[in-house]
Amino acid sequence: MGVDQDQGGEGKRSIERELRRGSLELAVLHVLSWGEAYGYEIVTKLVGKTNGALEITDGTLYPILYRLEAAGLVNVRWETLKRGVPRKYYQLTKAGRSELARLTDEWSTFAEAMTRLLHQQAEDR
Amino acid sequence: MGVDQDQGGEGKRSIERELRRGSLELAVLHVLSWGEAYGYEIVTKLVGKTNGALEITDGTLYPILYRLEAAGLVNVRWETLKRGVPRKYYQLTKAGRSELARLTDEWSTFAEAMTRLLHQQAEDR
């Protein structure tokens, strides 16, 4: 652990991490717009729905959920099952819904700007 | 051209900042693919081309340029003009071009995954 940690075969990782910044929160809100869900479920849904392109770990998700809760964007409900570990279900609040709309909008604007830029060739300049 | 920095109001906060993460590097590489440019020029081009959707300040840009240089993705050339402050011109290297291609690809994959997700409604579930 001295100087450098092994980035072994795939040193390129970081960019993908950066790209997710801010977007994961939106992604989670969107999943919740399908109906209430618990943490672990959100992870599997996100990974499944996007074929791994939006991979997220639980260590990343839970802090997001706390943020959303603290901001009043989601409500929380514990469900104790007859069997299995208790689950913490999250549902969108009204504020959550409007924040989801706002973020979706912002993301679209940003993504369109990037896409437009990346299609702009030297001659169009 | 003014660097106008008051972002008017303080409502917008962090999300937009977060969304830019990682993408700015790609945006800068792309601008350089149009031909060499100096820092200040890149700022105005990016802001102009995207109607402010990809606003970037010089305090953000210069660190990016150093990163690109350290990674061997750009070459640097000083130009001393008869009048005015000397300019530092950046041009893409071969490695820069291939990194640009890689990042463009990665961005597209990510953006498509997000877009697909955001279009997915509850019933499709």
Added chain:
DNA sequence: CCTAGTATCTTGTGTAACAAGGTAGCTTGT
């Protein structure tokens, strides 16, 4: 002189994503 524009650079701060840990309950296999 003072202001405003061009052009570069530095420092400090905030924070999101993540790796790597942990706890706990249930199921299956041996």
Added chain:
DNA sequence: ACAAGCTACCTTGTTACACAAGATACTAGG
């Protein structure tokens, strides 16, 4: 009985980037 492996939750420390807010330096105009 025990171990593995899965579900399901939570915490801590690290890293890296974007940015605000500064500084420097030259030029031009009032």
